[in-house]
Amino acid sequence: MTSSTTTSSTTPGALRNTIRHFLVDTDLSPAEQAEVLELAAQMKKSPYLYQPYAGDGAGRKTVAVIFDKTSTRTRVSFAAGIADLGGVPLIINPGEAQMGHKESIPDTIRVLERMVATVVWRTYAHSGLEEMAALSEVPVINSLSDDYHPCQLLADLLTVKEHKGQLSGLTLAYLGDAANNMANSYLLACATAGMNVRVAGPEGYLPPEAVVAAAKERAAATGGSVLATTDAAAALAGADVVATDTWVSMGQEEEKAQRQELFRAYSVDAAALKLAAPDAIVLHCLPAYRGYEIAAEVIDGPQSVVWDEAENRLHAQKALMAWLMDKSGLAPLRAVS
Numbered sequence: 001m002t003s004s005t006t007t008s009s010t011t012p013g014a015l016r017n018t019i020r021h022f023l024v025d026t027d028l029s030p031a032e033q034a035e036v037l038e039l040a041a042q043m044k045k046s047p048y049l050y051q052p053y054a055g056d057g058a059g060r061k062t063v064a065v066i067f068d069k070t071s072t073r074t075r076v077s078f079a080a081g082i083a084d085l086g087g088v089p090l091i092i093n094p095g096e097a098q099m100g101h102k103e104s105i106p107d108t109i110r111v112l113e114r115m116v117a118t119v120v121w122r123t124y125a126h127s128g129l130e131e132m133a134a135l136s137e138v139p140v141i142n143s144l145s146d147d148y149h150p151c152q153l154l155a156d157l158l159t160v161k162e163h164k165g166q167l168s169g170l171t172l173a174y175l176g177d178a179a180n181n182m183a184n185s186y187l188l189a190c191a192t193a194g195m196n197v198r199v200a201g202p203e204g205y206l207p208p209e210a211v212v213a214a215a216k217e218r219a220a221a222t223g224g225s226v227l228a229t230t231d232a233a234a235a236l237a238g239a240d241v242v243a244t245d246t247w248v249s250m251g252q253e254e255e256k257a258q259r260q261e262l263f264r265a266y267s268v269d270a271a272a273l274k275l276a277a278p279d280a281i282v283l284h285c286l287p288a289y290r291g292y293e294i295a296a297e298v299i300d301g302p303q304s305v306v307w308d309e310a311e312n313r314l315h316a317q318k319a320l321m322a323w324l325m326d327k328s329g330l331a332p333l334r335a336v337s
Contacts, residue, residue, distance in 0.1 A: 025188035040319035053087025153189035168194035200235035
């Protein structure tokens, strides 16, 4: 049974216990993360090999992609990816849906799950995603929340693996606002991959203790390690990968001047790169503000893999969607003949 064939005779809640969602990086076990990344590499070589949304003769399947926040890469990568997978992306822009003001999340998902194969949501409060997934009979994907950005990390890990040949045992240093969603996801996703992950930011801008504890627990099982510090040099020392993110996220515009001064010591510039490994690669999830969190000579320089990283959102998310559909029993992962 799939969402496209749900009828009034379907028992409500019958599928909820079997549906896989992706809300936070640790929703994938280490083995599952490796499986999704391998599938992403395969899909990058053969973009149309899997068609989970192509249907079984009853027509193409629709994927709802909901935006509470504006977007460029998330919008394009999911829309293009869904089409590559044989589906139709239904883009719901900010303010176009009644969810959260005129209609509750539970009522919204009860409608959506009868019409779409997957729900992708870029939103603010992570609790909304958790509420939706708890009730949904189709996969729910966190394309960004205030707490986590797990789809970006799949793309980042795919990029690192392409350029370094492996993930386990590598060291990644993240500099900047270490209390934001990217820092949280770097901790959890890199620990899942068996990497040594270090995040550095000023006092008061370090990750929540609960996230650090969860990352350390995962690292203990994978052979990785976790460090949250105010010492940028300690985080950078010998790092194989250097990552950063904007210092001013949506909703923080009034703090711009204060943040630019506060985070200046955590800028990824030429001096910072000299502390990392000589062959270190540089990540930035974009949009980037040259001269602030990253120097122009770095993001546009030979160690930058930022544009590969941006492209890999497409391949990683395609793999994730196909994998979730397969593991949820909604569409088997079968190559197109």
